[in-house]
Amino acid sequence: MTERSQLRLLGASRQTITAAEVAAVFDVGRLTQARRLAGLTKAALAMQVGVSAAAISQWEARTSPPRPDHLTRLAEVLDVPIEFFAAGRPHAQLDGSAAHFRSLRSTRSSQRAKAIAFVEQVWELAYALEKYIQFPPVDLPGFPPDDGDDRTPTSPAEAARALRVRWGLGVGPIPHLVRTLEMHGIVTTMVPFAGVDTATIDAFSTSRMPRPLIVLTPDRGDDVCWHRFTAAHELGHLVLHRNAAPGDPEQEHEADAFAAEFLTPAAQIRDQLPTRFDVTSLQRLSTEWGVSLKSLVYRCRELGTISDASARRAYQRLNQLYELRLIGSDSVANYAGEKPNLLHKAFELAETNGMLTMPTLAHELRWRLPRLRLLLGHYDERPILQLVENHTDAATPANAAQ
Template sequence: MPERSQLRLLSDDATSDSAVEVANAFDAGRLTQARCLAGLTKAALATQVGVSGAAVSQWEARTSPPRPDHLRRLAEVLDVPVEFFAVGRPFAQLDGGSAHFRSLRSTKTSQRVKAVAFAQQVWELTYALEKHIQLPPVDLPGFLPDEADHRLPASPAEAARALRAHWGLGTGPIPHLVRTMEMHGIITTMVPFAGADTPTINAFSTSRMPRPLVVLTPDRGDDVYWHRFTAAHELGHLVLHRDAAPGDPVQELEADAFAAEFLTPAARIGDKLPRRVDFGALEKISHEWGVSFKSLIYRSRELGAISDASARRAYQRLNRLYELGMIEPDPVTNYPGEVPSLLSKAFELAEANGTLTMTSLARELRWRLPRLRLLLGHPDVRPVLRLV
């Protein structure tokens, strides 16, 4: 009988008996995951729990399990149920070297570790939902059963054109990029998963799990055009760099080149670009193709529509327009097709069919309800009471 079925699921208000039971079935990997999500070092966690740093190291190294009283304190500090630390449910093995970060150089190691722990939990949520709902199958070269028939060219631009053809997108604008990615089985999220650290982590992606994952961050959601380019950039990593070690600056340039061609194919956009910088004309193209002024200026220079000098002057004028507030960001929330919804819709369908509730799913995952709501993209809309 699988070990999971032998374990008794417990309430969030852990009793002494429950802590004893979990101590006997302790999963060190869960402690590491919860600690990383909380952004704590081993030493910092040890201080809050009231033990030595060596004790936490021993717990995570599987040398010795924590005592029941320590488990209860760990649950308080890390804001998880005591049973979160028990073995018996699938665990995604992923490390910081398995994810492509949009701004790797400015992303601290501790933030990357937190992001990877979040990605692990997204996979666990996806796995739990797929037991109740059939999600769209993964339809992305590199993840398909017969790879001999579905290999994309190594050139970023050629790969972008090939993926458009594979997905039947034609050569025109892609109106709902994120929804298109989700329709082809790519898990996409956009939640403040790391609290105040989320904006500095920026976007990232990984292809080292059964389903490709793209994590977008809400701060980029303030501008739908930047958001779309970031999503296309991460899509480029998934198809170009599945087996490559992240962190190479060349890979970032290749992902940018993929995104530019995927969103604005040269064969179609080239004739539309004005031969001199005309912000009125660029604005129409921007709205039609869903890309920013900056991207269009870069694309114009890249395709030879304008000179390097003209591009430099255009960037200067563009920056001035932003400073004066003449150009304002257009939030992604105004575009439902650019807001990730696959996981939340999967839960809603399972709930409507009577096979799942928020409480039962949280119990299965051994998360607290606020954590589950966050990963599902269900914000807590309750007003906050502040005593002064």
């Protein structure tokens, strides 16, 4: 029996594994993943562990494994159980160039690395849950099990219309877009996976996993219309750019065109669009179709119901109304069908049927419980109270006694 097999059996029989046992089956990919999730460079991690940056590089390059005492310190610094670093469980390593970031140029490489590592963990969670719960099958062109139809739409708008037909969505508004994505096998998530840095990482998607995956960031959830358009934009990447290298600005334009047609089909909405700037009409259409006022103005210009000059004036007027707070946005928190729920519901079903508990799933993944709760969407949304010592206070026990 190999050391890896022995460790797998040992991990199944007891809850803790020693550092020496992990060192014998050390997985360098796990170190890289944990370091990126923590947002640390090799030099920064080395400083906290108390080794040289060259040592971290050697560990990640497989030239030499860390000692057991180094593993113990790595686990402390990176906030993972020590058995997290052990080989022997599924790990879908994703290349950093395999994800479409909506704002690629403004997303730093360290942020992209953190986001990619997060996607790897989302896949691991989905994989673990699928051993107990049957997920909806993936239903997207080009993804197994596809029907093998080679007829590829020649434009983003045609691709959007074809997907509407394929999914049986009809020609009207899509009331629950994110729920619709999940019903067709697309894993979707929206959690603060990078802490406060999540707000600076825009939405992204990848088709390089066994299941397509869309990551929506919580800051976009403050505006349900923007949130829906972002989700449709990422869906466009999955449909149009599955095998294309991300980063091309033209791909972003194509994903926008796909989203516009998918959410507001031209043949249906053209006759409903106003021929002049009319806030009341735009607000009615915004509520009905679930798209923003600015998106509707763009659609008016795109479909020729208003001129370019009229569109510019409309944008200026809308900006004024937003600044005066005479119109505002609506939070996605008010729309259950726009909040990702697939992973959360899968775990609940497994738990209800006595297949899983939170601790057993965390142990299977070799994660800490708070990390599992976060990825399942069970994170605590309450503000964090931080107490700071004020050295200028006069009424303290020490000086009160003087």
